[in-house]
Amino acid sequence: MSFATKKAFLEDAYLTACEGKVVGINERGGIILDTTNFYATSGGQPGDSGFLELEDGLKIQIAVAVNGADKNEIVLVTADGERLPEIGATVISHIDWERRYKLMQMHTACHLLGVVCPYPITSANVNEIDSRVDFDIPADEMGKSITKEIISGKMMELVRGNHPIFNQWISEAELEANPDIVRSKNVRPPKGLGDIRLVCIGQNSSIDSQPCGGTHVSETQEVGEIHIGKIENKGKENRRFRIRFGPAP
Numbered sequence: 001m002s003f004a005t006k007k008a009f010l011e012d013a014y015l016t017a018c019e020g021k022v023v024g025i026n027e028r029g030g031i032i033l034d035t036t037n038f039y040a041t042s043g044g045q046p047g048d049s050g051f052l053e054l055e056d057g058l059k060i061q062i063a064v065a066v067n068g069a070d071k072n073e074i075v076l077v078t079a080d081g082e083r084l085p086e087i088g089a090t091v092i093s094h095i096d097w098e099r100r101y102k103l104m105q106m107h108t109a110c111h112l113l114g115v116v117c118p119y120p121i122t123s124a125n126v127n128e129i130d131s132r133v134d135f136d137i138p139a140d141e142m143g144k145s146i147t148k149e150i151i152s153g154k155m156m157e158l159v160r161g162n163h164p165i166f167n168q169w170i171s172e173a174e175l176e177a178n179p180d181i182v183r184s185k186n187v188r189p190p191k192g193l194g195d196i197r198l199v200c201i202g203q204n205s206s207i208d209s210q211p212c213g214g215t216h217v218s219e220t221q222e223v224g225e226i227h228i229g230k231i232e233n234k235g236k237e238n239r240r241f242r243i244r245f246g247p248a249p
Contacts, residue, residue, distance in 0.1 A: 002069035006035040010167070010197060013104055013215040018093045022085045026068065029084060030075035031060075036093045038065035039100070040074045044124040045107055045214045050095040052076070054085060071213075100215065102128040105223050108165065108216040109155070109243050111201065112223065114183055115208045116154035117146070121184045122238055126214070130229065130244040137239045148228035151241065152248055155226060162221040163202045168209070169195045175211065182211055 008018045020033035031052070041047035047065035054060070061079040068075040076093075078084070085091060107126050110133050114121060123134040137146065175181060175196055199216055201207040217223060227248035232240040 002073045003032050003034070004072045005033060005068075005074040007039075007074065008035055008037040009039050009215055010213070012037075013100075014218075016095055016097045016100075020091060020093055022087055022089045022091060025084055025087065026075060028077075030066075030068070030077050031062075031085065032068065032073060032075055033091065033093065036065070036074055036076070037095055038062065038074060038076055038093055039095075039215055040065040040067045040071075042067060042071065043212065043214055044110075045103060045126045048095045048100055050093065052085070053092040053094060055090055058083075060085065060091075099128055101217075104215045104217050105245075106131045106243065107214045108220070108223050109226050111199065111208060111210060111212070111216070112155045112158050112220065113151070113228075113241060113243060114210070115158065115201070116151055117241065118183075130242055132240055132242050134234060134238055134240045136237050138237055142231075142239065146231075146239075148231050148241075149248070151231075152227040155228075158201075158207065159220050159223050159226065162219050163207055164219055165199065165201050165216055166218070168198045168200055168205070170198060171195055181209060 003023050008015050015037045018037035020035040023034050024032035038048040049064055050062050052060040060082050062076045063079045064077050066075050066077060103126055110124055110126060110131055113133050117135055119135040119137045121133060122136050125132050196211050197213060198209050199212040200209045225247050226243055226245055228241055229244040230242045234240045
């Protein structure tokens with residue numbers, strides 16, 4: 001049996017605490033709530049960590065949030081040795097905010113990279129220190145116009161422009177009618193889960209609009225100083241861009 005977890009982070013990525021009720025404990029001891037602000041590992045972004053606060057004040061440390069039977073269900077995996085709550089108990093989900101915010105900055109930076117490097121994305125991975133995005137770029141297009149210095153400069157122009165970042169929702173039928181919205185070459189949004197969230201950058205989505213279920217900052221200047229640390233060849237046409245915090249060395 002699977003449950004549908006209300007994902008509070010979809011509407012408010014800045015929600016550091018959220019009340020929910022325990023609706024299930026799976027066979028591995030994973031906790032399932034009816035509502036949570038914990039993001040589950042998906043789309044290259046790692047799941048949140050943090051703790052649950054019980055009504056008696058005791059805390060249950062959460063090592064990571066993952067998807068359950070399907071992407072409608074979020075399972076909170078406890079740290080070793082932690083107690084489990086009773087079914088029906090009311091708890092407060094507290095995410096590790098410092099870590100989450102870094103992931104929000106980095107995930108947003110990946111979107112900015114996709115804007116200034118408009119090629120099909122073959123893979124991506126987000127973490128708190130650096131991130132990577134792989135693009136399908138023909139070898140003859142690399143060179144003078146695609147260097148880590150040029151790409152870094154264009155990304156920082158978007159950061160300093162302080163463009164708004166917001167969500168819009170479209171139906172699966174609207175996505176099917178506009179397939180070019182999806183920049184990922186190998187992965188498309190799952191079907192059958194309802195409307196699809198677009199993460200939009202710029203007034204009236206003037207800079208970008210991309211299906212994404214991750215967490216992001218609300219304006220580009222929050223990303224802070226970033227740069228491309230390295231561009232690597234990963235196959236005939238696969239180029240890996242590594243995003244790092246801070247100014248270029």
